[in-house]
Amino acid sequence: MGVGDQRLRHATRSSTRDGPSFGRRCLRDLDDQNGDSRGTRDAPDCYPDHCARFTEFWNLVLPQYDQRGDLSGPPTTAESINRGIADGALVPLAKPAIDTGMGLERISFILQGKSNVFESDVLAPLVEFVREHSKKPTTLSERIIADHVRAITFCIADGVVPTNEGRGYVLRRLIRRAALHGRNIALSARLSAGAQRTVAMFREHYPELKDRERFITQTIDTETERFARTLEQGMEQFEKVASRGASAVSGADAFRLHDTFGFPLELTRELAAARGLEVDEDGFRAEMAAQRDRSRRATPHRWALTKDIPRSEFTGYTELTTATKVLAIRKAGDLAQAAAEGDEIEIFLERTPFYAESGGQIGDTGTIDTPSGRVRVEDTQKPLEGTIAHLGTVVTGEVRVGEKADAAVDMKRRRQIMRHHSATHLLHKALRETLGEQVVQKGSWVGPDHTTFDIPLNRAISNDELDRINRRVMEKVREALPFHESIKPYKEAVAQGAMHLFEEKYGDVVRVVCFGDWTCELCGGTHVKNTADIGTAVIVSESSVGSGLRRIDMVVGEAADELVRRERDLLTELAQSFNVSPEQLPQRIEALRGQLKEAERDRAKLRDQLRSARVGGADGLAVKHGRVDYVAETVDAASVEELRAYADRYLERVRSGVVTLVAGDKFVIKVSNDLVPQFDATRLKDFFGTGGGRPHLVSGKLTVPADEAFKRLAEELGGGPP
Template sequence: TETIDTEADRFARTLEQGMDQFEKIESRGGKAISGADAFRLHDTFGFPLELTRELAAERGVEVDEEGFRSEMAGQRERSRHAVTHGWALAKDIPTSEFTGYQELTSETRVAGIRRSGEGVDSAVEGDVVDVFLERTPFYAESGGQVGDTGIITTPSGRFRVEDTQKPSEGAFAHLGTVITGEVRVGEKATAAVDDKRRRQVMRHHSATHLLHKALRETLGERVVQKGSWVGPDHTTFDIPLNRAISKDELHRINRRVMEKVREALPFHESQKPYKDAVAQGAMHLFEEKYGDIVRVVCFGDWTCELCGGTHVRNTADIGTAVIVSESSIGSGLRRIDMVVGESADELVARDRDLLSEMARSFNAGPEAIPERIRALRAELKEKERELARVRDQLQTARVGGGDGFVVKHGRVDYVAQSVEASNIDELKAYADRYLERVKSGVVTLVAGDKFVIKVSNDLVSQFDATRLKDLFGTGGGRPQLVSGKLTVPAQEAFRRLEEALA
């Protein structure tokens, strides 16, 4: 009874403080309670968003819930920062027994709650906090595998787990939001991992083990994992290699992975002394720090690695595996991107639909599409060359026919003229034609906000184009030719040029 009375008194004080603050906010006038104000009511005074919404409706004003959610997202990022930085030195972070290798739902108890790095006794609807459990099936991000998501349910509330991190050894921080009611330290809880998402992550992680082995078979034993990221939608795998992996090699690697998927190799794991595991040939990362006892993960007798991640029970559970791409991520490093399971099935279906659409467009079978594309590209290049020839002839005709062509005379002959040109290359081509007629002089042409200055070779020592450009705007080039963008009206630029050459 004493505990209930204390809780009631605390809630009454919270309500009173929140009401005072709400009245102050509402008295400012306005048609809505801002997201920042709603968040401050919630975060500082424990005022639930639902209550703010009801009070606002009674007074005929709205609540900026989008802004509230944005503020919440900001707090979530601050909270995550606290996990990886602020908590590293904390001595009182509760540790958890990890049950996620055996089950995806565990009966447990709430061991701790933290808000922005500070311990609290409870969290209410809308609170963004980190929950710690005595036992947890949630895998914390480690070894390249993302953290689990899911739901934690207690008798008084529900908590949505949006990420799981390891602030210290043995500690599992479940990051997320209270979605209904209240979650309290000491309560019994049911922790349920998002089953579908976890299984997709497991498929991708197991596939990276097959990929690693296939890469070493195809490219040589020197190829070892330098990094990886394993998520529910795709996985990336980094290796040391100072060249691109050929298309043929990628096909062979992908085929090898799928061979092992179809062989349905069974998963088995064991705990061994580190030295024994390495001596028996288990793959490991030389940069990684391992304990005296390690977990060895194998698929059949084809591949064994030191790994703490979660995996499928049989390689057949991986389903389809597709290498999407390989690319350079730095000097001597290549990255392979791969999708498996549902993600791969969706990719194959999209590619099949695209191929069918292209076949209909070309009125040809799928096997004829590459040749049709090559023919179209060749035809396009020929059309571009033909267009360039026509444009060149037109420019020559316009300049040769005196189309607006005026040579002005100062210390040297020069042309200062606006022309029609769609790009800087066309403008440079016009400058070539004009200078052919002037022979010795300076040609300055403007089209829209672009300009070109070209100086005949015999005058470069006297009139450097890179200096003349300052009369027109910004740009670059060499003493004979510069191009750039006008920063003054064209007529003003031409006037400046006339003064400079007078």
């Protein structure tokens, strides 16, 4: 190989890192290309995995034997290998293989003369950034934050947002772990500032980072703020657990902190150690396993037998009725040869025009007719790739396996679904044009009466933006863009710019759906032949459906026409009720709002006058208790705000004292500033009920009779009843 003897070291069997698998051991001849990081060989027993000066950056693995017993010596010589084969301890593999692994980042730090990747130019600036902004830095936390911030930045740029499942959950864990280590080292900078440093480092080679920088930083800030609230709630719960006096935090408590409050186990362990407590981590893992088991039991294994059912040919792209044959029937989860009238079944066909729910588009409905009966299809699902299950009820006669059948999709319903699905493609493109290229589809639901479309965004979409998006969609509808599809390799389709879902798993060959040359997506759904067939498209609403996720609801075709008709009728009815034309409604409503505000101001003035009159005319306004002036009154107030206004007036009059007011089930306590050190209002509230506030002012809900509360507080202040 041209490698000098001075650069070669034999690795022991343990350094191959291959443990037993299913009770056996796979042994590999291993040739590690290692760098001598110190440039010396002063220790004769220094070899990989036993000497810190070696760092693996490339390995070549050649599996040759299956180890089935103990060897008399290390398998590093032909003699020991032959002995192992003769003893039956080593069995040659039927198909020897070659594997290799090399990291470009490992190569980079070696070429740069560094000891590890964190000292190379791909991570060192981020490590330095963390070190500059931490008050008590540690190498471990610096490296974790630097690595995670870089990963977080690229993940969000690719359209991933924090969620509770899949890739989104991995991203959430990365952000929260980085935030946790930031807390450990008192990091003064936001993680989003680290993301900005990452963008600056890589923008030349990844220009999309700069385009999506604002979205990246907003997403990180939103998630870290949410995690801060989680930590606060979790800390309260941890304090309750720690105050019980036990010597350890139980597995059940640790799991509850994790599952209910999102409290990381690492933090529970850290806080427990600070109080001299252990954490029952075995119990925690048992609770976690039990939850997974409950989740598995709660998920019905509906399609357990479908692997034995032949695949169906889908014909629904080109026809809505198909002559076919019944391949299989299932009743109550079991295969059956026949089904009678009234039976709820899953029926599988040789060929079918029914689209199975996939990619957000719901399944078709319709009928399946055989010579002996009819099935009303209420849903269509795809339990396995290529297997199409028609869920429905036998409404007449009976159906049998092997019979010929005529499958017919509900044509009107399917056409409405096609309109909505095609409209989502136009919506997707219009959203990206209006809001930025970081907007990618994160989920959708396409039905006959409306469609929803989820996108990653950390803010609400303004009415002006929604209007521009809707107008752009309708512009493309009126252009009558033709539909065309093509089947091509996945990599070719993506390279040509076809939009695709980051989370979706695609095969090597994909279907590309285009409307004109304006929008192309990877899609298996059904569509109109021309965007003009969509008709009318109306965005109905925009809302939040989770952290960093917005949902657009849209109606299309007949559903949109019906919505427009209803809204027109409502507008006409409102105009008639105000005795104006529809065009004059905005001015009329604005005038009424002005009148209402004026009336509210007059009402507020009147109530303020009433408060002044009551306070000014109060007989025996304050009673001395000890050396404290005490006001205890029941007043007529519609809100806590009004109660506070009364308290302000009373305290203005007595200047120094304690004012307690009750209205219905509400109370307010106000303490003059000079008395706060003696009489903290947050403590005095316990005489009245529950609530909160500050040392000089609290409000809350009255849970005891007012007279009793007044009396008890008077005694606390140093006198008899008020």
